[in-house]
Amino acid sequence: MPEPAIIFPADPLNPRRPDPHFAWEARTLRELGGEPYLVDHDALLAGDAAEAVRRVPRDRGPLWYRGWMITSAGYADLARALADRGANLLTSAAGYASAHELPGWYDVFEGATPVSSWIPLSPTTGGPWPGPGPEQLADAVARLGGHGPAIVKDYVKSRKHEWDEACYVPELSDPAAVGRVVARFVELQGEFLAGGVVLRRYEEFARAGDCGPADGPGDGPGSSAGTVEAATGADAGPGAGAGGNGERAVEARVWWLDGEPVLVGPHPDAPGQTSDPDLTGVRPLVRALGCRFVTTDLASRSDGSGWRVVEVGDGQVSDLPRGIDASGLLTSLLAA
Numbered sequence: 001m002p003e004p005a006i007i008f009p010a011d012p013l014n015p016r017r018p019d020p021h022f023a024w025e026a027r028t029l030r031e032l033g034g035e036p037y038l039v040d041h042d043a044l045l046a047g048d049a050a051e052a053v054r055r056v057p058r059d060r061g062p063l064w065y066r067g068w069m070i071t072s073a074g075y076a077d078l079a080r081a082l083a084d085r086g087a088n089l090l091t092s093a094a095g096y097a098s099a100h101e102l103p104g105w106y107d108v109f110e111g112a113t114p115v116s117s118w119i120p121l122s123p124t125t126g127g128p129w130p131g132p133g134p135e136q137l138a139d140a141v142a143r144l145g146g147h148g149p150a151i152v153k154d155y156v157k158s159r160k161h162e163w164d165e166a167c168y169v170p171e172l173s174d175p176a177a178v179g180r181v182v183a184r185f186v187e188l189q190g191e192f193l194a195g196g197v198v199l200r201r202y203e204e205f206a207r208a209g210d211c212g213p214a215d216g217p218g219d220g221p222g223s224s225a226g227t228v229e230a231a232t233g234a235d236a237g238p239g240a241g242a243g244g245n246g247e248r249a250v251e252a253r254v255w256w257l258d259g260e261p262v263l264v265g266p267h268p269d270a271p272g273q274t275s276d277p278d279l280t281g282v283r284p285l286v287r288a289l290g291c292r293f294v295t296t297d298l299a300s301r302s303d304g305s306g307w308r309v310v311e312v313g314d315g316q317v318s319d320l321p322r323g324i325d326a327s328g329l330l331t332s333l334l335a336a
Contacts, residue, residue: 002061003034003334004090009067010038010055025066028326034334039078041068049074049081059086064293064333065316069156071194072097090336091292091316099291099314101155101195108289112281113309114203117143118155120196121186129193131186137178140199147173149202152185155195159188168202204302205249208273251299252277255315255329257336259287263329267297271321275300277307285309292336 008026009019018026018038026036037056044052056063063082070078076093091099098104106116117140119132132140144150150169151158159166166185169178182197252275255263261283266273277298286294293315298307320326 004062004064004336005035005037005060006064006066006330006333007037007039007053007056009041012042015040015055019067022066025320025326025330029330029334032327032330032334034330037063039065039067041070044070044074044078047077049077050084052078053081053085053087056082056085056087061087062090063087064090064336067317069100069317072100075100091314095291096314096316098289099294099312100317102153102198102312103155103195105289105312109285109309109312112285113312114151114201115144116198116200117141118196118198121193123191123193129186129189129191131183132197134175134179137182138175140197141172141175141178144172144199144201147171150178151200151202152181153198153200154185154189154193155198157189157194159185162188169199172199203308205251205299205308206302206304207248208250208270248273249299250275251297251310253318253321254279254282254296254298255318256286256294256296257315257329257332258292259283262332263324263326265324266321268319268321271323282307282309293333 006026006029008022011017011019011023015038017023018036019041029036037060039056040052040054043049065075065078072093075096079089079093082089102116103118106113119136119140121129121132123129148171150172152167152169153159162184166181166188169181172178178199186193186197248270250273251267251270253265253267254261254277255265261279264277264279266275277300282296282298286296289312291314295311295313295315295318296309297311297313299310300307320329
């Protein structure tokens with residue numbers, strides 16, 4: 001069997017080159033002896049997966065994807081189109097959904113991550129996503145214990161940069177406040193809302209000095225950035241910090257391949273931040289999830305009680321912080 005290759009999004013303005021955001025990864029891959037191939041991300045978003053993979057050689061064999069976030073349905077389309085050309089993604093469509101969307105990984109990580117409940121939603125034909133009704137919200141609140149602060153997000157992303165408006169609920173026992181924040185979140189996410197609405201218990205995390213904004217595409221729903229979202233960053237304060245004090249949570253992103261950590265670094269929103277998370281309790285959970293290539297975003301509890309899993313994500317669409325040495329990660333993917 002041939003060595004795995006990696007597919008990247010093509011530059012929309014020059015389809016023979018990688019998208020500028022991923023060009024350094026593709027260049028590093030070549031330096032390691034690997035082969036990057038290009039896919040048309042815009043064609044994939046437009047529903048033409050066959051056109052999207054036209055530049056991938058036939059019968060290429062095993063592939064990883066490294067690129068912009070795509071929906072679980074879009075990833076399944078990508079996998080089918082590649083299979084039709086004799087290529088196979090090493091992360092299955094089911095595996096992608098399990099790691100990419102909170103309902104897919106939450107049961108495995110329950111107890112190691114903030115308590116959560118969620119409400120599936122379906123878009124209306126040709127219209128906006130309908131928000132959950134009062135009874136659905138009341139049930140979701142009850143599953144969180146009915147009181148205390150919480151975070152609102154969808155299955156993949158939050159809107160932490162609109163903290164007071166569309167992310168943070170100060171008190172779950174205030175149904176008007178819950179309804180207002182959820183409605184605004186759904187409105188702002190619009191067509192980019194992923195899966196449904198999630199309510200997550202707010203937890204206080206240890207904080208470090210402000211490390212500045214993310215070096216790369218924004219984190220809003222209009223961005224297809226692979227931060228992914230799984231990559232929202234620790235939902236522990238407005239924007240880059242908490243309480244307007246310019247500090248952000250101490251956070252690390254860990255990259256796992258076949259249950260082993262292959263890269264530990266900062267979250268892309270704070271590329272200059274350093275931390276040394278304890279992975280003892282996380283390793284068996286990643287293995288239990290059973291997905292080959294995943295990321296975990298970890299944050300340290302402010303009371304010193306240990307590290308918490310803030311997000312889990314599919315490693316193919318999780319962003320790398322600028323300046324990090326990704327050669328070990330890419331080498332591991334080539335050898336998988």
